Amino acid sequence: MSPKYVDKKQKTKEITAAALHVFSQKGYAAASVDQIAAAAGIAKGTVYEYYPSKEKLYVAAIMVFVQEFEEALTLRLKTVDDPLLRLISFIGFSVEFCSQENPGVIGILFDILQQSMLDTGVFAKKKYLVREMMLGSRKILTDILLDGVSRGVFQASIARNAETLATNIMAFLDGASLHHLITENYFKMPQQISHYIRLLASFLPKTPNEYDVDELIAQSLWR
Amino acid sequence: MSPKYVDKKQKTKEITAAALHVFSQKGYAAASVDQIAAAAGIAKGTVYEYYPSKEKLYVAAIMVFVQEFEEALTLRLKTVDDPLLRLISFIGFSVEFCSQENPGVIGILFDILQQSMLDTGVFAKKKYLVREMMLGSRKILTDILLDGVSRGVFQASIARNAETLATNIMAFLDGASLHHLITENYFKMPQQISHYIRLLASFLPKTPNEYDVDELIAQSLWR
């Protein structure tokens, strides 16, 4: 039946991973299919055996990226129980994921954003994908807040504004990554994040004084 | 001496403005010099009489953009005296400038950011320009805070963290614009900004109760 067996699924994964890498370094427009093929160790023609176009390949690569982020986040949150600590872990994970340790991540993020903004962008008609991705994280955060309220750890009043607050936090986090990236050592990420967490910790818990915030930060962030 | 008189300076401005418009709609990579020439109502060759390359033209267009932003912001702040109201005006102006009223603005911003992130980007070696632009706004904001302290309106303790706080606010504002752009009506900008301003107004002034924050917001934002 199949004279030359190849694990198509595995190879698709490899090509997608190579594409993700190249796209993250060059951006969609500047990345060439030849470069992606080279990164995957195959010829250009082969790429087209697995994907019908550069555009489809890009979308697939982005989907993988989003999926990996959410899986890793969920995994990390599984190990934490206390609501405030969960919140801090969420923030820490988001920051770390977009930090220097993952150099390509930011490139990809900007590319996604630009491609969904421009009329001619690949994501112009697929903005909803980017939105889903943002709303996904926001949902996780809202749940952390509501869980904190229902367990009697956070102020009851938080429940009313949980989504507004979660959205606010998300906006800050993404803005912080952006500023850190551009202004580099003019934006002290640990200092900024700590400052913000201290602010949150001052009005979220019913009994703020029960928490040693600096200790929690030291425990959860930049270990 | 000069047989055919043309105001070179004026024409340079026109070309730069046309370029800014096209770049903001297409992004750097996808914008063509032909399109820019057409937008300026001239032939491609003429563009090269005024700028030696697409790259130089892009940088010039961005510089104009940054300058216009700062000038307009400074102008707006001149009309406001009260420190908290100045802060709210600053926030309002930043938000409005990046809102739907200025559709191209966001396109340009993302382009700047991406071009300064990517190794191959036009701004890769000119990241400092983008940084200067961000630090410029931050400086204005820091001065508003310090002015508020020295006039005895803001808590004295703010002075110690003025720059950290200003940086925090900037991060939030840019993150908010970003989220608003992507998630559209899932991100209620007035609600989010009001929420954030109320938070600031609760710990910045020495006498928070003296201010009717909702009234100030209604006065200064989305008039």
Added chain:
DNA sequence: ATCGTCACTGACTATTGAGTCAGTAAAAAA
């Protein structure tokens, strides 16, 4: 052994777009 099929290749085509430059026009100077 040889045949058929799948996986892959990379030279090729077609297109796009940055940058050039010989030529044109227009206006002031002579």
Added chain:
DNA sequence: TTTTTTACTGACTCAATAGTCAGTGACGAT
């Protein structure tokens, strides 16, 4: 009017690259 200088033009070159396809070879089936 003729000459000279400047401004501008747009067809051209050249390089890059998305996508194609005829050909190659590897491997299992017979």
